[in-house]
Amino acid sequence: MFAKGQTVIQLMEQLAPKHLAVPDDRIGLQLGSLQKEITHVLIALDVTNEVVDEAIRIGANLIIAHHAIIFRPVKSLNTDTPMGKLYEKLIKHDIAVYISHTNLDVAEGGMNDWMAEAIGIESKESLEDVHTDHLFKLAVFVPHTHHEQVLQAILEAGAGSIGQYNKCSFNTEGTGTFVPGEGTQPFIGTEGQMERVEEMRIETIVPQSLRSKVLQAMLKAHPYEEVAYDLYAMDLKGRTLGLGRLGPLKQPKTLGELVEVVKAQLDVPYVRVVGDLNRQIKKAAVLGGSGSRYTLPARFKGADVIVTGDIDYHTAHDALMAGMCIIDAGHNAEKIMKPKTADWLRSRLEDKRYDTQVTASEVNTEVFQFI
Incomplete structure (x- = not known):
């Protein structure tokens, strides 16, 4: 027996309840219908043409993604545009798209906890409640x-x-x-x-x-x-x-040693680093996604380094002057959510004896090339 769409989402919201999302975040059902049986769920970081093709190939009729496909109000649905074509493809293949974003970030046992555990942070507290x-x-x-x-x-x-x-x-x-x-x-x-x-x-x-x-x-x-x-x-x-996590490392490391841990555990080939690679790091902060406005608050709470993404030039200078190290692992480091979410949801569906399959997307949606 396959689970109904609403049942799948009720289970997903046990992990990441919608009320945890920050105000005005684009979460929930963004396209399609949940009033149907779900044979296969694809867990993705982003919804791109390649991800939709993957869903079609494996027979998935629900994509649960972290990043919204409708971020700004849609004034018209022109299927001649790139996004219009993407929406058309999803509708033609009856694939629903559900977004779990900051509610998954904030959730206990969600995105930021996964990232913190991956790099060795223990006794976690939030960066911002x-x-x-x-x-x-x-x-x-x-x-x-x-x-x-x-x-x-x-x-x-x-x-x-x-x-x-x-x-x-x-x-x-x-x-x-x-x-x-x-x-x-x-x-x-x-x-x-x-x-x-x-x-x-x-x-x-x-x-x-x-x-x-x-x-x-x-x-x-x-x-x-x-x-x-x-x-x-x-x-x-x-x-x-709250957003982000902060705590002592299980084992203190130099900034250079922590860089290698981040690259290995978050599966990123390159990072941008601010700070002395020989500096001892005892307390670290992590925040999935864009963390520019959290660097100094992390320093205020006693962190030696913040692991995050999308740090701008001037924020990096401010952090350096304040004695705060940064490891910018990029926004795509959040792909840790794909296998973690898939494992969590698959286990709950199996416990209830549903035949609905859950697959973590294998598509790399990193938009930047490093040359």
């Missing part, structure tokens, strides 16, 4: 007979995390009263009569990102026809996620 998961307090009243069932359903859905502690809750006993109204079918009690039930009050913490999932799990496990529960916002902040 962009999303804080607001916390809610959930209190629900449950009969003794179903207390453990409802508690485990809530906690398994992701509630109860406080810092590094998981499945936290507080449980108190009490007596609940209610009168089942006309036409009700109460689990306990009789229509029109006051009922007193020994109940448990379960209290726990729910992050906003998991609120719907936790409530659905609670309602499904709860025996009552009408579930009594409270959900209210808290002043406490939950987990914060």
Whole structure:
């Protein structure tokens, strides 16, 4: 059985939820339809003619890419233009295109974590916070007979995390009263009569990102026809996620040694370097894509070097004067997302016993030639 397009994207958004994207980022479905069975997914960094030809060759009818194919508003769809021809080819072959960009960058276990792990950064923190998961307090009243069932359903859905502690809750006993109204079918009690039930009050913490999932799990496990529960916002902040990663290297290296690690682990033949190649690097920052505006913030947070792409001339001079090293590995270094995303999505589809295939694109979309 093949997964529906919406199912594939629901799984993808478990890795990179859309709400993590920075404002106005071009993400989500950009072309085609998800209202169909997906036989084969192609994971790509960019959507080029060569990538679309690859999708046609392997029979893929969904491309999940990192970079948008519609970045600016389209005023007309002229199929005589290069981009118009690309859109036409995708439509004629019924290939949908879905974009996961800054939400994949920000996501825990996503682009910037992959890049950080590849070059040996540990104890990672964000370079720039962009999303804080607001916390809610959930209190629900449950009969003794179903207390453990409802508690485990809530906690398994992701509630109860406080810092590094998981499945936290507080449980108190009490007596609940209610009168089942006309036409009700109460689990306990009789229509029109006051009922007193020994109940448990379960209290726990729910992050906003998991609120719907936790409530659905609670309602499904709860025996009552009408579930009594409270959900209210808290002043406490939950987990914060952001762009870029920063942390100490597992093993300090010279800048020259780190350059070789970057080239090997990110599969880039050349890099541009700012700084003394003999300088000892103890703390490093990484940011996929264009990182010019993050060089000095990385230095402010204690990084000796930032590994990123698309550094402009004047930013490089500013960094050098500030004592900050740069390894510009280019925008195409983000191709690390192709095998990582493919492996992640393939595993989830296999767990659900779908026959949908997932392939990492083998097309090199590096636009620059080094001569």
